Amino acid sequence: MKARMQMSSSVVKQEFFKKWIKGMQIYSAFNKEMTIxxxxxxxxxxxxxxxASTRSxxxxxxxxxxxxxxxxxxGAARAAAEEILGRKLPERKALATTCSKKIVRRSHQRRSKAAARGVVRSxxxxxxxxxxxRTRVLKRLVPGGKKLDEISLIKETLDYIACLQVQVDVMRHLAAAAESLDHQQISF
Amino acid sequence: MNSRLPEMLHCLNSTTSENCEMSVLERQRSRLKQQEQLTHHHPPIPYFNGNDHLAYSGFHGDQALSDLVLNGGAMKPDPGVEHDDFRRFMNYGTGTTDFQMSCALPRTVSCPPYVAAASVDSAAGKESCKKRKAHNLKIAAEEKKMKGCAEEESKITEQNSNSKSTTTTISTSANKNNKGPSANAKKASDAPKTDYIHVRARRGQATDSHSLAERVRREKISERMKYLQDLVPGCNKVTGKAGMLDEIINYVQSLQRQVEFLSMKLAAINPRLDFDIENYILKEMFPACPPAMEPDHSHLQFNTSVEEVSGSGLEMVVGPMDATLRRTISAPITVQQSFLDSSSLNQIQQVTWEDELRNLYSMEYQQGRSTPFISQQITGFLEANHVKLEM
Structure with a gap:
């Protein structure tokens, strides 16, 4: 069981790494000189x-x-993302997030009322x-978490954490490798 | 046990044969005596006397079987506990990376679901007779058929289908317990388990539909929280949902910050983005390279992260690779044991490496580490070419 688990995560790592590199190649092909x-x-x-595309x-x-x-x-970011995903991204306009002023005001009023009454809470x-x-904070952290209810939020968080771990792991490896290369260049 | 049972049988037989002539009092006394004897014989099984008919039925089986029977008999009041543990065990086995968030059946599940599926009708029969004490609520999602108190159940099914409509946006299958699609594919045997949610209110718990639904929801959440506890380091010491959420938030934030930091670092290290290409070549040639390239302090970090992400089981392949590496790498370099281990860890996938490639790996390794004969202005890219030439 554990071997399979390890296997799958290493597969995910490889997949992620390849896609990542591909995306960066596209990027660097688009514009040569970039600021840091x-x-x-x-x-x-x-x-x-x-x-994200590993768990597409x-x-x-x-x-x-x-x-x-x-x-x-x-531009370049779009091209890179399309290359990574292997499909065209649909043209999407940002949804205008309109919130009803009335509702917002009312909720504020209610809160202030409760505070004013000085109700001792249990x-x-x-x-x-x-x-x-905390759930609200977590919803902000997990992408797309705002629409989720609590059960699926936790599920998504699980998935997201595992993927972040993979991401961090691979990135750390690459950074270490690049750094050691760099050091060698300096020392030689 | 098998050795003990005949004795007991004998005791019983003897008493029953005597029973013909004995008065009621004597019979009782003898039974008491016999029970004493039995308890003397079987001190580790305290509930044995109550279940001796069960023991008879398990007589022909071996020890384990009869023990199982006994346990089954003894556990009858709350079989959900054992079952729940079993489910948890199963899920631990299949691992967190697969995200089999099979919403395990809640703790108050009245009986294992395969039994439930088989004996739906019998359960319905029971339900009517012990309606007051333990109110069974059975939910048939797909068929929408209702038995027993129709009104409450319909409410529950409604509510659950509502929650399903929100949650199955994630899972492709329209499965009741929003199991992950991978879980569905893998565990076909589990599929019948998910068709019903069997809720049972304990004594003193509310039995109206809202409370039951709420309880199911809470149990689902706490189930997943357990997985999160396994995934997030340092989370198993915290109790309480708020504390756990705190830990989770901190962890997610730290991971996100790490990603930011690492991307910044990578951007800072290299003036262009194509630094990766050479590494890419290296990695394509030697997929086990990155740990070999990295300095030792990061190797430590690597180990800890591997523990979490990819689990253990890495140690298996260390032996032969380690030996070969040590053979090919010559004396001048003082390679740490742990370093060697780490480099051979990743080679699990590349078990079919040929000898030449292995030698090359070590040669490349030597070059990268200890041979300062390359001229001063050599760039990383040239070095990569150099390695390629050696190939």
Missing amino acids: MERKRAIKLSADVAI ATTQWSRAVVADVSTSAA SAAIAKKLVRN
């Missing part, structure tokens, strides 16, 4: 799209990452509130 921030963004974006369309967060890229990225209510706040 541009390079960083390129690396980050191709890494994100690559890890089976999870909410990977879809959210891809959707995000397809709305925001243009410990259970406090605990519930803590959990709710």
Whole structure:
């Protein structure tokens, strides 16, 4: 069992690495001279799209990452993402996030009312509130997490964490390898 | 046990043969005595007396079987516990990377689901008779058929199908317990388990549909929290949902920051992005290279992360590769044992490496490490070419 698990994760790692490299190649082919921030963004974006494409369309967060890229990225980033994903990204316009002012105001009012009354909360209510706040934070962290309910949020978080671990692992390897190459260049 | 049982049988037989002439009092007394004897004979099985008919049925089987029977008899009041553990065990085995978030059946599952599926009708019969004490609520999702108290069940099915519609946006199959698609493919035998959710309220728990649905939901959440606990380091010490969520948030944030940092580092190291191409070539040629290239301090990090991500089981292949590596790598380099291990770890996938390639690997390794004969202005790219030439 464990061997299979390890196997699958190493397969994922290889897949991610190949896709990532491919994305960066596309990027560097597009524009030769980049500032450090541009390079960083390129690396980050191709890494994100690559890890998302390893779990293509089976999870909410990977879809959210891809959707995000397809709305925001243009030019080289778009080309790289399309290359990584192996398909054309649909032209998508960013959804205008409109929120009803009325509702927002009302919710604020309610909160202020409760605070004004100075209701002493029970410990259970406090605990519930803590959990709710943290869930909200977690929803912000996991891409595409805003639309999820609590059960699927936790499921997505599991998946996302595992993928992030793979990503970090591979990136760390590459960084170490590049660094040691660099050191050799300096020392020679 | 097999050796003990005949004795006991004998005891029983003797008492029953005597019973013909004995009065009720004597009979009781003898039975008491016999029970004493039995308990004396079988101190480790305290519930034996209560279940001796079960023991008879398990008589022909071996020890394990009869033990199982006994346990089954004894566990009857709460069979869900054992079953739940078993499920957890199964899921641990299949691992977290596959994300088989099979929403395991909740702790209050009244009986193992395959039994449930088989004995749906009998359960329905039972339900009517012990409606007050333990209110069984059975949910047939696909067929939408309802038995027993129709109203509550319909509510539950509605609610669950609602939750299904939100959650099956993720899982492709329209399976009730939103198992992952991979899990469905792999465990076909588990599929019938997911058709029903068997909820049983314990004594003193609310039995209306909302409470039951809420309880099912909470159990699902806590089940997944357990997996998260396994995945997130340092999370198993924390108790309470808020604390656990805290840990998870911190961990996710730290991972995201690490990604940021690493991409920044990679951007800083190389003026162009095509630094990766040469590494790419290297990696294509020697897929086990990156740990070999990296300095030792990062190797430590590597080990810890591997523990989490890819699990253990890496040590198996170390032996032969290690030996060959040590043979080919000559004396001048003082290679640490752990370093060798780490380089051979990744070679599990490349078990079919030929000897030449292995030698090359070590040669390349030597070059990269200890031979400073390359001229001063050699660039990394040239070095890569150099390696290629050696090929």
